[in-house]
Amino acid sequence: MEITDKTIEYxxxxxxxxxxxxxxxxAKTDLGSIIGYMATMNELDTEGIKPMSHVFPIHNVFREDVVENGPxxxxxxxxxPAKKDGCFMVPKTVE
Structure with a gap:
């Protein structure tokens, strides 16, 4: 694929x-290099290679979402500092 001025402008x-x-x-030179590299990559034999989303194995590190009663x-x-009837007591802010 040839990169033209029209492609760059687009x-x-x-x-x-x-x-x-x-x-x-x-940009024309850079995009041409990228397209050339992709053509090289397309020539590789990938038969038997499993698709992957990341080069390193990633495992879920999150804990299970378990409902627990808090303190x-x-x-x-x-x-x-102040409490009343089992609630926090704060200064009145609205009159």
Whole structure:
């Protein structure tokens, strides 16, 4: 696949970029190299290779979501500066 000026302008428009002529030439060279590398990759024999999403094996490290009762109300209120009827007592903020 040949990368043309029209292709570069199209990609630049999609990316909302304004490129100078020098930048367009560099982008044309870079994209040509990338396409060439992909052609090389397509020549490789991948028969018998399992598809993977990551090069390293990744395992879920999250714990199971288990519902547990938290600390009891008295334990939560132990360090409260002020409490009333089993609740935190705070200064009035609205009159």
């Amino acid at each position: 990609v630049a428009a999609l990316a909302k970029l304004e490129l100078t002529q020098e930048e367009k030439e560099k 009891d109300r008295d334990a939560l209120l132990e360090n409260a």
